[in-house]
Each structure stands twice: as C-alpha cells, then as structure tokens.
Amino acid sequence: MKKPQQVNAIVIDDTNAVNLAVTGNTEAFTYLYEQNVARIYNYIFYRVGSEVDAEDITARVFHKAFDHIDRYEEKGIPFSAWLYRIAHNLTANWYRDTRRKKEVSLEDQLDLPHQGDLPERAVEQNQEKDLLLKAIRRLPQDRQQLILLKFLEDLSNAEIAIIMGRTEGAIKSLYHRSLLSLREEFDTLDTSHQQPEL
C-alpha cells in the first residue's frame, strides 16, 4: 500500500482520498490515480493488445474520471469499480471504432518479443499465449471483462458483480459460459493455426 501523502496539512490516505477528490482536491485525485493506474492500464492492455492504444485509453479513463468525479457517489461501489466501468465503456467504443476501420491482424495486436531469438519451447508458449489472448478478444465484451477481472485482478465473483452491475449468481453462470465459449474459440484458432499452408 502506498504511503499517505500530506498536502496542506491534510493527510490523504485510502479512507479519505475519494471524499477529498469528490470535493475537487487535485492532490487526492492524484493519489487515487497512483493507486489505480497500473491495474486500469493492465485491464485495457489485455483488452486491446497494444501498448499505444492501452496508454491512449488509460489516459482518457483518468481524464474522464477527473472531469466527472463530482458525479461519483460511493453507495457501496468502490472507486476502482467506477474506474473499471469507465474503462470498459471506453474500450467498447475503441472496439466499435477499430472494427469500423479494419480487422486488426494478430501481429498488430500483440507486442511480443522477437521470436527468432527464443528457444523452441518459449516460441511454442508464446504462440499458445498468442492464440489464447486472441481467443479472449473474440468473446463478447462482457465475457472478456469477466475473464480479465478474474485472472488479472484475481477478483471474487462478488467483487466482479459490483463492477459489472450484476448479481453474484449471474456472474458465476456467465463465467462458466465464458470458459466454454473461450475453449471453442481457442480450439478453432488452434486448428486453423496448425493447418499447413497450401
């Protein structure tokens, strides 16, 4: 956990940062930014697969949050959940705009190290990872969101339910359906990947 910051005799910590930020305290918002930026970046990076786009959308998330912080009402929803919702909406917009432009190729989507320098096993693992991430991005947006929150953030179904605005039971059910469709997508990609070129 980050050390509390003391600015103008007010100690900003986890308990009061949100309340101070809502009243327009920039230092408090900066504190919240530092607490959350890496996780929001990670979430977006795995959704879009490109560092440049992840940085662009992350910046938009925090600018939007900063501009509309007065609209944030706690009501049992953690600040991070509010940020995830903004991130999800902006990523959905990005998908809509990107699909309009073109289908992005797998090579464009993943910032992988140069495979020629890697041992055979590492190359295989990279390809497997590559296919799995591509399969995730083929899922409907809510399923992508659920899988990333579960495996990247290690959140419980109850916590994911708050972020996604659903019940815990609905999340549990959606999770199993997401795994099944992910397995199908992965198998489809894997089969086409293994077919020899003519």
Added chain:
Amino acid sequence: MEQELGQAGMNALKGLEDRLSRFIQPVNPDPEFIDTLRTKISHPSTVILETGKRRMGFLVIAAGLVTGVLVVWLLSHHSAKED
C-alpha cells in the same frame, strides 16, 4: 454444470483455467507514460474562452433594437392614452 460436461469436459476447463492463470500476468506500464499522465492530471490546463468583438457587436445591436422597440411602444401607448 459438471453433469452437463462430464469429467473430460471439466478437466478441459480446468486446463483452460490453468493456462489463463499462467498467461494473464500483470504487465508494467511505461514509467514515462505514468509520469506524464500524472503531471497532466495534477496540473490541469485552464482553458480561457475569449469573447469575440463580433459577439459583443451583436449584443450591442440587439440591446439597441430592444430599447428602440420599447421606446416606440411606450410613445404609442402614451399617445393612445392622450387621444
């Protein structure tokens, strides 16, 4: 769920979960990006909108027209009363 899938299906899903845990690992964002964005957020730029001279001209003309109409109306109202 387990009944629908059978043991083989459940094992396959377990294997998929293991792969997800292995491959979905946090990445470190570029520190330069984090610093730049922090600076932008902690020092938001103030946007000053200048009121153009043209806009001011329209306002003066509009105010003059309203005043003129009001004077004409008052005079006509006054003369109507006298008659």
